[in-house]
Amino acid sequence: MVHGDTLLESTLGCLKAKPWSIIRLIGWARKSRALYKERVAQNCPVEPEHLPYNPKILELMLAEKESGRRLVLATGSDKLTARKVAGHLGCFDEVVASDGKRNLSGSNKRLALEERFGKNGFDYVGNSRADLAVWRGCRRAYLVRPEPGVERQVRSEGLDYEVLDTGPQDQWRLLIKAMRPWQ
Secondary structure, eight states, X not given: OBSSOHHHHHHHHHHHHOGGXXXXXXXXXXXXXXXXXXXXXXXXXXXXXXXXXXXXXXXXXXXXXHTTOOOEEEEEEEXXXXXXXXXXXXXXXXEEEEOSSSOOSTHHHHHHXXXXXXXXXXXXXXXXXXXXXXXXXXXXXXXXXXXXTHHXXXXXXXXXXXXXXXXXXXHHHHHHHXXXXXX
């Protein structure tokens, strides 16, 4: 949904504003990924109105919402960040996110969604290798600017999928865009 990574964005924002915070960041990261996400979200919050949203995904979400589907923001980001984004966009019925104890990515995310909707009871939009575990439990996989090799893996597993956005393949351009140095 967002070009880039909100955790990386928050971490870089923290370091830019308070370079000495690197000590705390390292300490949090050594404890657990879920705790790291929570502490970064608390101390270096993102501003959802400034995130680079993918317009193709926003169009898909709005069309699905208008057709009466329930939209759930299921993300590995911390719940504080996820709730801010959901509130800003105003189209989600529910937020399922990391919470300081559980890192909601990969198979953890699939299990959380299967608890709510059953196996093959949901569609899922993603782009990374971590999303493969979620796609294995969903009805239809939507790939957005998939990482190299991800589409091939989805295809080889016989999953029902659609590529919504191939985007630029130049990883340096993606990194610079995600960092948004012009702001």
